[in-house]
Amino acid sequence: MPDVPSVLLNNGNSIPQFGFGVFLVKPEETVEATTHALDAGYRHIDTAQMYGNEAEVGEAIAKSGIDRSEVFVTSKLNNGFHRPDDARAAFDLSLEVMNLDYLDLFLIHWPLPTRYDGDFVSTWQTLEEFYREGRARNIGVSNFQINHLNRLAGECDITPAVNQIEVHPYLVQDELRSYCAERQIAVEAWSPIARGKITDDPTISEIAGRHNKTNAQVVLRWHIQRGDIVFPKSTKPERIKENIDIFDFELGPEDVEAISNLDRGERTGPDPDTFDLIPD
Numbered sequence: 698m699p700d701v702p703s704v705l706l707n708n709g710n711s712i713p714q715f716g717f718g719v720f721l722v723k724p725e726e727t728v729e730a731t732t733h734a735l736d737a738g739y740r741h742i743d744t745a746q747m748y749g750n751e752a753e754v755g756e757a758i759a760k761s762g763i764d765r766s767e768v769f770v771t772s773k774l775n776n777g778f779h780r781p782d783d784a785r786a787a788f789d790l791s792l793e794v795m796n797l798d799y800l801d802l803f804l805i806h807w808p809l810p811t812r813y814d815g816d817f818v819s820t821w822q823t824l825e826e827f828y829r830e831g832r833a834r835n836i837g838v839s840n841f842q843i844n845h846l847n848r849l850a851g852e853c854d855i856t857p858a859v860n861q862i863e864v865h866p867y868l869v870q871d872e873l874r875s876y877c878a879e880r881q882i883a884v885e886a887w888s889p890i891a892r893g894k895i896t897d898d899p900t901i902s903e904i905a906g907r908h909n910k911t912n913a914q915v916v917l918r919w920h921i922q923r924g925d926i927v928f929p930k931s932t933k934p935e936r937i938k939e940n941i942d943i944f945d946f947e948l949g950p951e952d953v954e955a956i957s958n959l960d961r962g963e964r965t966g967p968d969p970d971t972f973d974l975i976p977d
């Protein structure tokens with residue numbers, strides 16, 4: 698089994714630094730894909746209410762026979778449920794459909810600053826309830842910018858344990874990452890391989906060739922060495938194995954720097970300051 702490091706969170710708990718993401722995994726493919734991941738040694742699964750596959754993630758974990766305490770499970774509050782009563786009902790439903798009595802991590806998926814009168818503070822205070830009840834072992838946010846995090850710091854009791862944001866070689870996010878590091882907010886890097894775009898990058902290919910690894914492995918290793926938490930998605934068993942096979946080599950500082958220098962501020966996903974989608 699791969700030796701996946703842990704990251705210490707600001708509340709004393711820890712999280713596996715590497716896991717499996719299931720965004721855009723169809724519900725009917727989720728049990729199989731998650732089972733492949735668990736078989737390959739993944740012990741951290743990242744889902745969301747919006748992905749429509751929480752139930753299947755729960756099913757795969759139950760079927761695996763792996764002790765619940767050994768798998769770190771994250772889900773996220775969907776955009777239509779930011780009002781406190783809606784958030785409570787949505788969180789209850791996540792636990793119910795996943796057949797779990799707690800989540801390891803629950804996040805506000807998007808800040809939605811242009812919705813709900815810009816009030817993500819009361820939503821965060823509702824997540825604080827889940828944390829105090831022990832039904833969410835850790836709570837955090839996703840797609841929060843510095844100004845959103847500053848508001849939580851000024852108006853709330855608990856600092857988010859993580860901020861899950863888009864990070865990859867074409868969007869290195871160093872300002873937001875530094876802000877989080879100063880406040881002990883762990884960074885989770887979503888779309889870590891830029892949804893596959895890094896596979897034909899010549900700089901990354903050159904580094905990969907020297908290390909006898911694939912481009913995806915080199916980029917995932919780059920994230921690990923920068924200290925971020927990653928959970929690449931794949932439905933292909935061979936890629937699921939490939940992606941976790943990154944704990945037997947190390948990039949030199951010049952390789953890490955060369956990859957960081959590919960930054961071009963390019964998002965693959967929406968801008969958190971304007972994104973306002975409420976899915977059907």
Ligand code: NDP
Binds near residue numbers: 720886889929
């Ligand atoms: P990734 O960067 O993980 O890329 C996934 C894509 O790359 C898929 O098309 C996959 O195809 C392909 N791929 C996977 N492994 C390889 C490989 N070794 N070589 C070449 N191609 C590969 O993108 P995601 O957007 O899925 O991000 C990962 C996770 O982050 C999500 O699943 C989700 O959990 C989270 N996320 C969170 C968001 C948020 O707002 N909080 C937003 C987006 C993602 P295939 O399946 O065919 O292998």
